[in-house]
Amino acid sequence: MRALDTLWFQVAGTICNITCTHCFISCSPKNRSHEMLSLTDVETRLAEARLLGVRDYYFTGGEPFMNRDMLPILAATLRQGPATVLTNGMLLRKEVCAELRRLSDESEYSLDIRVSLDGFDRESHDAIRGAGVWDRVMIGFRNLADAGINPVITVTEAADGVGSNEGRARFLEIIRSFGFDKPRLKVLALFRIGAEETRTRAYESWERLTIDGMSEADADVLQCSTSRMVTSKGVYVCPILIEQSAAKMGETIAETLRPFPLAYGACHTCWVDGVSCRT
Amino acid sequence: MNKLSPQSSVLSPSTRIALIGGIYSNYQALVATLSDIAHRGADATYFLGDLGAFGPHPDRVPALLIERGIPGIQGNYEESLASGASDCNCGYTDPRDNVYAQLSYDYTSEHTSNAYKQWMGTLPKQLRLDVDRKRVLLSHGSPRRINEFLWRSTSPDPFLARLCDEHDADVIVCTHTGLHWHKALGDGCHVVNAGVIGRPANDGRTNVWYTMLTIANDDVAAEFIPIDYDHAALAREMREERLPEEFIETIETGWWTTCLEALPPKERARGRF
Numbered sequence: 001m002r003a004l005d006t007l008w009f010q011v012a013g014t015i016c017n018i019t020c021t022h023c024f025i026s027c028s029p030k031n032r033s034h035e036m037l038s039l040t041d042v043e044t045r046l047a048e049a050r051l052l053g054v055r056d057y058y059f060t061g062g063e064p065f066m067n068r069d070m071l072p073i074l075a076a077t078l079r080q081g082p083a084t085v086l087t088n089g090m091l092l093r094k095e096v097c098a099e100l101r102r103l104s105d106e107s108e109y110s111l112d113i114r115v116s117l118d119g120f121d122r123e124s125h126d127a128i129r130g131a132g133v134w135d136r137v138m139i140g141f142r143n144l145a146d147a148g149i150n151p152v153i154t155v156t157e158a159a160d161g162v163g164s165n166e167g168r169a170r171f172l173e174i175i176r177s178f179g180f181d182k183p184r185l186k187v188l189a190l191f192r193i194g195a196e197e198t199r200t201r202a203y204e205s206w207e208r209l210t211i212d213g214m215s216e217a218d219a220d221v222l223q224c225s226t227s228r229m230v231t232s233k234g235v236y237v238c239p240i241l242i243e244q245s246a247a248k249m250g251e252t253i254a255e256t257l258r259p260f261p262l263a264y265g266a267c268h269t270c271w272v273d274g275v276s277c278r279t
Numbered sequence: 280m281n282k283l284s285p286q287s288s289v290l291s292p293s294t295r296i297a298l299i300g301g302i303y304s305n306y307q308a309l310v311a312t313l314s315d316i317a318h319r320g321a322d323a324t325y326f327l328g329d330l331g332a333f334g335p336h337p338d339r340v341p342a343l344l345i346e347r348g349i350p351g352i353q354g355n356y357e358e359s360l361a362s363g364a365s366d367c368n369c370g371y372t373d374p375r376d377n378v379y380a381q382l383s384y385d386y387t388s389e390h391t392s393n394a395y396k397q398w399m400g401t402l403p404k405q406l407r408l409d410v411d412r413k414r415v416l417l418s419h420g421s422p423r424r425i426n427e428f429l430w431r432s433t434s435p436d437p438f439l440a441r442l443c444d445e446h447d448a449d450v451i452v453c454t455h456t457g458l459h460w461h462k463a464l465g466d467g468c469h470v471v472n473a474g475v476i477g478r479p480a481n482d483g484r485t486n487v488w489y490t491m492l493t494i495a496n497d498d499v500a501a502e503f504i505p506i507d508y509d510h511a512a513l514a515r516e517m518r519e520e521r522l523p524e525e526f527i528e529t530i531e532t533g534w535w536t537t538c539l540e541a542l543p544p545k546e547r548a549r550g551r552f
Contacts, residue, residue: 003423003441005438049437050437051437052437052441053437053438053440053441053442053444054435054437054438055433055434055435055438056433056435080435080437081433081435081437081438082432082433082435082543104544104545108431108432109432109433109435109545110430110432110433110543110544110545110546111544112543112544148548150544150547150548165374168374182539182547182552184540184547276372
């Protein structure tokens with residue numbers, strides 16, 4: 001642990017309106033492994049975070065906009081620092097987008113919306129996320145564009161060819177076609193846990209990290225050196241390992257600011273692929 | 280993390296300190312800035328690193344700084360050039376940003392003489408000044424990392440207060456992002472991003488900015504001073520050196536065209552691209 005810069009909130013728990021085949025924590029409409037966080041829950045954590053000098057706040061799930069408190073939660077957060085929401089884009093109604101724009105304009109800090117896509121087109125996207133999802137996301141994009149919000153589009157490597165320069169350029173053009181003239185794209189590696197274990201494969205036993213020979217700069221790329229994750233069950237080491245009971249490091253944020261053993265396959269992806277869950 | 284410990288310390292009774300952020304080989308802007316500082320009067324002048332990048336003829340800037348005896352610190356460019364690194368370590372994560380960063384670094388490295396690279400290696404990574412009982416810390420990116428981006432919209436007060444506390448500073452000065460700002464924290468501490476004179480501030484104006492820090496009677500004020508310079512001459516020289524047209528467009532229009540993905544949403548929304 002170097003310094004707590006980023007605090008994550010599992011704000012919708014593991015509850016989602018879709019069931020993606022690659023979800024590393026197998027979120028679904030019925031998965032209540034982690035429950036939603038209330039406005040009061042988040043405000044309590046924000047007070048802790050203020051004392052610790054946290055730099056930015058990230059909200060994920062499940063689907064964050066399934067949480068009825070999401071907009072008040074963002075309002076409270078943006079009074080204290082910058083916020084990013086990771087969403088599947090299906091619940092971005094016109095009124096929600098207008099409110100997001102208002103919250104963004106009123107804050108001195110940045111509000112970022114990150115929408116996940118899983119392919120270049122409806123067919124590949126819906127193969128992973130479910131029938132009809134692409135079309136609903138397109139409505140969400142239109143509403144965002146109308147509100148003047150320029151989201152980051154994240155795409156996992158499940159989208160064939162997106163890692164190459166050509167694939168990337170093609171994706172940027174697609175984002176332009178959605179109505180965003182300053183296209184923003186982030187490509188994410190996949191974690192071979194949760195539903196993704198079944199879709200492709202699980203980690204092999206050799207896919208583990210050793211800290212021998214890891215310099216301070218190397219360790220710096222690991223999410224656990226600068227972030228922690230708050231869920232309804234407590235404070236976890238990172239956004240990825242919340243289904244590992246050993247990854248819960250404490251009840252308060254302050255007591256989790258200590259090193260964590262890099263014993264998991266996901267730690268291998270985080271380091272080898274240089275994955276940053278942050279934007 | 281690069282744990283940067285201050286490598287040099289000077290005592291200064293100055294109350295008006297001129298701070299020159301990233302210069303990016305913009306010799307024309309440096310000449311105009313130094314002239315403005317001389318006109319206004321300052322007790323001391325410091326540069327904050329990233330002397331090269333972006334612009335033409337990278338040897339001109341160190342030559343002028345050495346000739347005038349202006350002290351300063353390393354940026355990530357000086358750190359990379361002095362150590363023979365293969366890239367600028369600017370801290371970008373987007374592939375397109377890195378393509379342009381590499382073009383810029385390769386040109387700068389090729390056209391910087393070894394003597395200046397060695398001199399860059401002798402520069403401190405940070406400087407501490409004691410000014411009227413205020414502890415001022417000059418850094419490039421941030422006090423904890425030479426290439427950290429401290430943007431206004433992603434640097435909340437509790438975080439900045441933590442930096443001041445952890446680095447024993449009442450005033451932290453940085454550059455690296457290209458956009459200037461000043462935040463007075465509630466506890467008497469201040470963080471000032473001095474901006475840059477290397478390229479415009481992504482606002483559709485061709486001028487660049489330096490900072491005059493005034494410390495007196497426990498008050499800290501940061502004045503951001505716009506500098507008009509012969510940007511047409513700079514653009515002409517950049518074309519002669521066959522630097523990317525995208526860089527030249529920025530100099531001529533005041534809008535950033537490259538290295539945009541590091542910008543947070545608020546700062547990005549204000550630019551054209």
